[in-house]
Amino acid sequence: MSDPGQRADVELRLPADGAYVSVLRTTTAGLAARLDFTMDDIEDLRIAVGEASAMVLPEADEASDLLCQFYMRPGELTVTVGVSSSQAAVEPDYDSFAWQVLTTLATSAEAEAGSGRFTVSLTMESGHLGAEL
Incomplete structure (x- = not known):
């Protein structure tokens, strides 16, 4: 994934509301x-980012933002979506439909909860065919 000390190439802050996921999906497609x-x-x-958002948005604090960071390298795009979450025991649901779709479509994915944030990161390499045959 991305180096935590690395500055994102593009950062997008949206209200943590499902109505704004289409903006995130469009931005991802453009990049x-x-x-x-x-x-x-x-x-x-576009689908993977939508699924990542579906995982983090239910955990968002009221009036929180959905923070989206994009790390671009030739032939590779990493997208991290996260929300502020004061819930003490946020655990990624690795058995969820959203996680299964996300990990099938992306080259790699990870979820992280802690320090008042819940994030899902995914990386896609150009030419990746999804699940291996």
Whole structure:
């Protein structure tokens, strides 16, 4: 994933509300297009980012922001979505449909809870075909 000390190439802050996920998906698609991702990869990224958002948004504190960070390298895009969460025991649901879709579409993914935040990060490499055959 991304180096915690590394500055994101692009950062997007939205209200932590499902109504704004379409903005995140569109931004992700635009950045992936700049990296010359295929149309299939771009659509996979749009879906994966939507699923990552579906995992973090229910854990968001009231009036919280959805913070989205994008790390761009040639042929690779890492997206981290996170919310402030004061819930003491936020645990990623690795058996959820959202996690299964996310890990099938992305090259790699991880979830992290702690320090008042809940984040999901995913990386997609251009040309990745999803699940291995």
